[in-house]
Amino acid sequence: MNKDDLKARVEAAINSRKDEIIRIGRTIFDNPELGFKEFKTSALVKDILTSLSIPFEDGIAITGVKGRLHGRARPAAAKQSDASPSAAPLTVGVFGELDAVVCPLHPHADTATGAAHSCGHNSQIAAMLGAAIGLSSSGVMAELDGDVAFLAVPAEEYVELEWRERLVQDGKIVFFGGKQEFIRLGALDDIDMGMMIHSHGGIAERRVLLSPDSSGFVGKIVKYTGKEAHAGAAPFDGVNALNAAMIGLTAINAQRETFKDADRIRVHPIITKGGDMVNIVPADVRMETYVRGRSIAAVLEASAKVNRALQAGAYAVGAEVEIKEIPGYLPLIQNPALNELFGENAARYVGSEGLLRGLELMGATDAGDVSSILPFMHPSTGGYAGAAHSKDFAILDEEMAYVVPAKTMALCVVDLLFDGAKVGREITASYPPQLTKDKYLKVLRGL
Numbered sequence: 001m002n003k004d005d006l007k008a009r010v011e012a013a014i015n016s017r018k019d020e021i022i023r024i025g026r027t028i029f030d031n032p033e034l035g036f037k038e039f040k041t042s043a044l045v046k047d048i049l050t051s052l053s054i055p056f057e058d059g060i061a062i063t064g065v066k067g068r069l070h071g072r073a074r075p076a077a078a079k080q081s082d083a084s085p086s087a088a089p090l091t092v093g094v095f096g097e098l099d100a101v102v103c104p105l106h107p108h109a110d111t112a113t114g115a116a117h118s119c120g121h122n123s124q125i126a127a128m129l130g131a132a133i134g135l136s137s138s139g140v141m142a143e144l145d146g147d148v149a150f151l152a153v154p155a156e157e158y159v160e161l162e163w164r165e166r167l168v169q170d171g172k173i174v175f176f177g178g179k180q181e182f183i184r185l186g187a188l189d190d191i192d193m194g195m196m197i198h199s200h201g202g203i204a205e206r207r208v209l210l211s212p213d214s215s216g217f218v219g220k221i222v223k224y225t226g227k228e229a230h231a232g233a234a235p236f237d238g239v240n241a242l243n244a245a246m247i248g249l250t251a252i253n254a255q256r257e258t259f260k261d262a263d264r265i266r267v268h269p270i271i272t273k274g275g276d277m278v279n280i281v282p283a284d285v286r287m288e289t290y291v292r293g294r295s296i297a298a299v300l301e302a303s304a305k306v307n308r309a310l311q312a313g314a315y316a317v318g319a320e321v322e323i324k325e326i327p328g329y330l331p332l333i334q335n336p337a338l339n340e341l342f343g344e345n346a347a348r349y350v351g352s353e354g355l356l357r358g359l360e361l362m363g364a365t366d367a368g369d370v371s372s373i374l375p376f377m378h379p380s381t382g383g384y385a386g387a388a389h390s391k392d393f394a395i396l397d398e399e400m401a402y403v404v405p406a407k408t409m410a411l412c413v414v415d416l417l418f419d420g421a422k423v424g425r426e427i428t429a430s431y432p433p434q435l436t437k438d439k440y441l442k443v444l445r446g447l
Contacts (some may be wrong), residue, residue, distance in 0.1 A: 006154040013138035025126035025402040032100030032115040035155025045152040061181035065152040073142040090146035090421040097121040097156040098129035105391040118393035120199025130406025144417035154178035165309035177366035193375040197405040203382035206350040217328035222287040222288035232264040248313025263298035327447040332368040377441030
């Protein structure tokens, strides 16, 4: 059977269950959960994989799920006689993120946690499962030379840092990002290349952004410790940790002109605790911040300046400061060949005029970590109103959000695994990883 026939079968399978895929997206959207707590969403993923007879592992990094759909088996003689790396089946990973972000003012936010899918991760899971539906129910895997793994990964949003620090202390995780944990735990050891999509807030039209970049960053948890005193009767007996924090923030602002434009440094701290009572001099003040940039070298240089500024605030008022640095995410390395393949297939639904290239996005994602060890693509898609992570974020075009990406990724899998996985093997051969797994873990621990 030729490749076009296989693609037609995949499209037909997804079209026949389009309403189901949209319902999956809606259900997740209405039940947002924060990172490493996505038990309902994880259960939904497992239910769908079970219904498709796709075997899976669960409990990876607490809530993660990994299913595998096998292609056609090679002859036993070939397996035994061919000891080259290419003898192993090529495995394409289709990723989706389980978690929501904290956005309590969003109309669909969880009233207890403030979680909301105002970043569109519900679209990722729906599209990933939609691709699984198309590839499994169409029967095309029997004609393809390789496997597909479906990876529902927790905790992409880098939030609740102190809570995640407790998970580290309890031995439940080592790194704060779900994909980082997948790498550490070996869940990606058998994945040769990866793909996923992301929503693009504010683009209502049917557009696809190919090869957008993203930053890397380190995270910081900052604690200023002062001395309590009665704020009205004896403030002179206290040491105001909030004043120390404010001076630290001002000192960070004084550094901004020293950041090189080309490095795209971003520093955006928040105060998570400003004191205990209004009539007590604040003695315990907490902050969280990222230091972002286009390269790890630039991030580390800026991070040192930020630390000096934070320390200056403590010194100025006689307080103490503790700065805990946490490995953030690496910059995203988009594989050009994979992105162009995605564009070729997406053009079936959005037209060539709907493909956009060269946009700079300064968000960060732990997909950057995956892209450092294997070829990866992470295009963004339209169909959304409002800015990401805002109360105004909304899905305008459910078919574009859920169904079109499902079709496009599934068709990319057909391209990659057809005819002895020729295209997939060409991409892996021509795009060596920036880091081995061992080197990656060393870099992350060094941060």
